[in-house]
Amino acid sequence: MSKNDTVKYAILGLLNMEPMSGYDIKKHIETGIKHFWNMSYGSIYPRLNKLTQEQLVTKKIINQEGKPNRIIYSITEKGEDELYGWQTQGTEIAQKYDTLLLKIFISQNLSRDEQIALINDYREKIEEKFLFFKKSESDFLKKSYESEKRFLYYITLRSGILNYEAKLKWMDETLELLEKYDK
Amino acid sequence: MSKNDTVKYAILGLLNMEPMSGYDIKKHIETGIKHFWNMSYGSIYPRLNKLTQEQLVTKKIINQEGKPNRIIYSITEKGEDELYGWQTQGTEIAQKYDTLLLKIFISQNLSRDEQIALINDYREKIEEKFLFFKKSESDFLKKSYESEKRFLYYITLRSGILNYEAKLKWMDETLELLEKYDK
DNA sequence: ATTTACATGTAAGGGGTTACATGATTGA
DNA sequence: TCAATCATGTAACCCCTTACATGTAAAT
Incomplete structure (x- = not known):
């Protein structure tokens, strides 16, 4: 486990805004924040599974015809807590400007x-x-x-x-x- | 071999400004350009050896007492040619802003x-x-x-x-x- | 007395992207 | 008819940083 796992918190933060699929996460990035934040499917999907195992998110499968099923992920209370800790931890831990932008973008839960x-x-x-x-x-x-x-x-x-x-x-x-x- | 090997050209570019050692290269970075460019020893030293093998640079060993010997690298004509090709290649190949800054920083050989x-x-x-x-x-x-x-x-x-x-x-x-x- | 500067180098590990696999449907 | 969209997922690969190894001399 690394000290500064931004992919984890980026996903958690986006799911905290609203439940969505891995595909949706990529969509959101592409249309809104890719000028300061990007993640590939190769980062998103495996991490989503890991977060499920860690019980920071839960998944709900939506059956579809003609397309692969959608898997909608929601953040759990445990996930919210961990996210909040990261969001409010200041600059003691060296952060990039882009990380600040991400924190602000996903900060609707903060005062x-x-x-x-x-x-x-x-x-x-x-x-x-x-x-x-x-x-x-x-x-x-x-x-x-x-x-x-x-x-x-x-x-x-x-x-x-x-x-x-x-x-x-x-x-x-x-x-x-x-x-x-x-x- | 990758299409866009910036470490290679960064080193070649710095050596084109003046012959120096791997240690000097790091020094130059730290004191002058680290706000847009950084490379660790773990990138610099092995690459310097590779560039020597490729005959893009040559080395001269300066014996010192009490300290490890200094190895001064100089760019070869072949190195200059490859560097020039990279420096003048425009934006067909996607480039970061930081790469532009690097190109400008090492552009003393350009008109x-x-x-x-x-x-x-x-x-x-x-x-x-x-x-x-x-x-x-x-x-x-x-x-x-x-x-x-x-x-x-x-x-x-x-x-x-x-x-x-x-x-x-x-x-x-x-x-x-x-x-x-x-x- | 201890840290910093000098100086080169390697190995392990981490973290990510690209490319591939699959396959129907919709739009141009 | 060909590309793009929807949708998930894996495996190979790349490339870089961190930490370690080594050892003297100067500076604080």
């Missing part, structure tokens, strides 16, 4: 305060990195480009700055929306 | 026109995605949030928009810099 805490927590980490990059930039700009090598370094440094800037901007506007629209 | 072509090529792909997301957003905004689920979908959609916006911004400012500063 506004919990959602806000998640983002605030992550925001600090990003701001730190952002400031480090800004510092690097101003250090760099004390001298001019000098060489092509340094010029190219500067260009990619800029990409980091713009990237962190966009993340901060998203977090700020999201915090505002979360505070504005009560549940 | 300004070649560098500009690389970015212009990629820019089109990103703009397409960006416009698709903007369209999704305006479709969404025709109705109001309605449900928490839709609200959360909207929020993550915004993250996509801001992310693509940042990438476009970087490409535009980079194109400007590349045009402004002749080699």
Whole structure:
């Protein structure tokens, strides 16, 4: 078992939004969140069986004619509990930005305060990195480009700055929306 | 052999900037580009040996006392040719943004026109995605949030928009810099 | 006194994707 | 008529990271 099993929680989180089949899960990903999250059938189906064994989900088979039967999975109470633990665990455990996005996407079961805490927590980490990059930039700009090598370094440094800037901007506007629209 | 062996070209690209050891390669990554590119020793050292066998690099051993010997790798002409082919191959082969950043970072051997072509090529792909997301957003905004689920979908959609916006911004400012500063 | 830097390398393990298998139905 | 959609599932494979092995010297 790994410390950071995102596939597990991604599936649990989607099933927590509504019961569905493995096929549906893939559908949901394709149409809505594939810009930050993706999983193949080769990850989804075996994991769904494992989650059933672990009693974190239950399955109900819907018979169909001419097509394979649909297997609808629902999250159990035990599953909800484990999911909740993961959702509300902050950044002690190193997380990617994409994982934060996933957590937010599946956060309908959380309170506004919990959602806000998640983002605030992550925001600090990003701001730190952002400031480090800004510092690097101003250090760099004390001298001019000098060489092509340094010029190219500067260009990619800029990409980091713009990237962190966009993340901060998203977090700020999201915090505002979360505070504005009560549940 | 895989179609898209980025580790290979990342190493070749760094060696093309200057001859160095595996340890140096890791150093360079850590201090300069780890925000978009990373490789562990477990990737670097075995690959360096493979590249030597393929005659894409040559090695020179520097004897040291009290420390293990340094092995300095240099790219060969054959290596340069293969690297150049990869560097200038456009987006026919699906590439990540991070791969574009790597290509730009190691592009000192390319002409300004070649560098500009690389970015212009990629820019089109990103703009397409960006416009698709903007369209999704305006479709969404025709109705109001309605449900928490839709609200959360909207929020993550915004993250996509801001992310693509940042990438476009970087490409535009980079194109400007590349045009402004002749080699 | 202990950690960090130097320096190379391997082995095990983990985690995922791609491709394949199967097969009817619907849409272009 | 050909591709795509529906629907589940497995097996092979790929590729990478983590941890370990080894050992000196400098820095704190």
